[in-house]
Amino acid sequence: QAEDGIRDVERSRGLGDVYKRQGIYITTFQVASSKNPGLSKDNNSYYFQFLRRANPWSGRITFNRDEPNYDINETGYLAKELFRGYQRVDTRLIYSPLVEKKGVRQFFIVNGWQMGEDLFTREYINDWREKYPDVSIDSGYLDERLNPNYWELIHEIWIRTTNEMRLGCWFERRKTNELTGPFHSNRRGFSISTPKTGKIQKVSGNVGVNWGTFYNFAQKYVGSDWNIGWEGTSWIRSNMGLELSGQYTKTYNPDGVLDGRHFRLSMQNTYLFTKDFFVRLYTQGRWGTTYYGKKDITNTYLISFLLGWEFQPGSWFYVAFNEGREDSNHFPYPKRDFMLKDRVFVAKVYYAINR
Numbered sequence: 001q002a003e004d005g006i007r008d009v010e011r012s013r014g015l016g017d018v019y020k021r022q023g024i025y026i027t028t029f030q031v032a033s034s035k036n037p038g039l040s041k042d043n044n045s046y047y048f049q050f051l052r053r054a055n056p057w058s059g060r061i062t063f064n065r066d067e068p069n070y071d072i073n074e075t076g077y078l079a080k081e082l083f084r085g086y087q088r089v090d091t092r093l094i095y096s097p098l099v100e101k102k103g104v105r106q107f108f109i110v111n112g113w114q115m116g117e118d119l120f121t122r123e124y125i126n127d128w129r130e131k132y133p134d135v136s137i138d139s140g141y142l143d144e145r146l147n148p149n150y151w152e153l154i155h156e157i158w159i160r161t162t163n164e165m166r167l168g169c170w171f172e173r174r175k176t177n178e179l180t181g182p183f184h185s186n187r188r189g190f191s192i193s194t195p196k197t198g199k200i201q202k203v204s205g206n207v208g209v210n211w212g213t214f215y216n217f218a219q220k221y222v223g224s225d226w227n228i229g230w231e232g233t234s235w236i237r238s239n240m241g242l243e244l245s246g247q248y249t250k251t252y253n254p255d256g257v258l259d260g261r262h263f264r265l266s267m268q269n270t271y272l273f274t275k276d277f278f279v280r281l282y283t284q285g286r287w288g289t290t291y292y293g294k295k296d297i298t299n300t301y302l303i304s305f306l307l308g309w310e311f312q313p314g315s316w317f318y319v320a321f322n323e324g325r326e327d328s329n330h331f332p333y334p335k336r337d338f339m340l341k342d343r344v345f346v347a348k349v350y351y352a353i354n355r
Contacts, residue, residue: 024054032070039069042085042121055106056097062090068121083124088116092154105162110170112154118177120148128179135220138181148177164195166206178215183222187212196233205232216251216259219292223259225251239272262288276310282322299327300341314352321345 030047044067051060065087072078080086095109120141128137140146151174158168169190176183189210196204211226227249235241244267251260266284273279282304290296304322311317324341 024052024058026051026053032072034070034072036069036071036074039071041069042067043069043071045070056095057093058096059091059093064088064090068119068124081124083121083127085119085121086116087119088114088150090114100162103162104159105164106160108156108158108160108168110154110156110158112152112156114152114154116150118148118150120179125179132220135180137179140181141179146182148182150175150177150182166193167191172212176215178220180220183215185213185215185222187214203232203234205230216253218290219253219259221254223251223253224256225249241268241270243268243270259292260288260290262286278308280306280308282306297327297329301325301338312352316348316350318346318348318350320347 026049028047028049028051030045032045032047034043034045036043044065046063046065048064049060049062052058066080066085068083068085070078070080070085071082073082090112091114092110092112096106098106125137125141128135138146141148152172153174154170154172156168156170158166160166167190169188171186171188173186174184176185187210189208191206191208193206194204207228207230209226209228211224213222213224215221216223227247229245229247231243231245233241233243244265246265247263249260249262250258251262253259264284264286266282268280268282270278270280282302284302286298286300288298290298302322302324305320307319309317321344323343325338326336326341327338328336
């Protein structure tokens with residue numbers, strides 16, 4: 001969370017200026033490699049994206065390949081399991097005409113398509129067998145008869161009103177793979193957002209609801225869920241901001257029986273001493289109850305502090321600290337009440353040589 005907070009700030013700075021400098025066509029690429037003991041092969045990552053930003057037509061095409069042994073979790077968070085890779089092509093086509101009639105300023109019609117392949121390895125399969133000895137692995141993966149390809153279709157419709165409210169709905173359908181076998185899932189949802197905060201609008205927020213099927217990694221089956229989420233932002237003063245967000249989720253097993261309830265509440269406070277110096281305090285609580293044959297409770301708490309200073313144009317110094325604690329009653333482990341899970345301190349300097 002500490003490093004994620006730093007990356008969020010870095011991503012939010014100057015993005016609009018980049019688009020202004022480079023125009024409506026943008027090309028991005030990256031080639032990376034990791035070095036870890038015993039993982040000297042299939043340890044590369046490739047990324048390429050071509051983007052057009054304009055009205056009424058915009059879109060992007062992205063190619064991404066992470067090889068099975070690409071692993072940078074020692075230096076940063078990577079949302080990929082070790083010994084498992086993937087390669088995929090992702091496209092988005094957006095039609096966004098300006099209307100300016102009857103309270104509607106702009107329509108957004110988004111169509112997306114993705115196709116890819118999971119790169120399972122023998123090490124990954126063996127690791128699953130050790131961790132989940134009671135789970136049945138699809139025989140097609142064991143004798144390499146099954147091709148682990150996947151795809152995803154996304155459709156979205158959004159309306160931007162003349163007073164800058166946004167209303168939208170979306171639907172996605174996908175085919176995904178896990179070692180228990182391939183499965184199909186779908187999700188749909190809708191949301192409404194008020195105008196963003198600014199000099200006039202001091203409070204903003206959005207509410208969204210979505211539901212569908214998903215792969216329950218804890219139980220290794222395809223279940224279903226629905227959730228409602230909300231966010232609110234307020235600039236109490238010109239240099240002090242407050243953000244609140246929450247989400248309530250209920251999950252169900254393949255027979256439609258309730259197997260989990262989860263609630264998350266987050267708060268973020270930002271204070272600007274000057275335009276170059278700020279502090280941010282982030283707190284979050286997660287309360288979860290599952291009913292996988294018996295009732296289990298897991299509650300987690302996080303507090304995170306971030307300080308940032310732009311000591312010269314384009315150059316930043318960050319200090320971040322976070323602490324996580326947990327309540328749980330998982331048998332046969334000891335009962336834990338507000339037990340320390342982790343404590344992290346991070347310092348980072350970002351220095352721009354030519355600016």
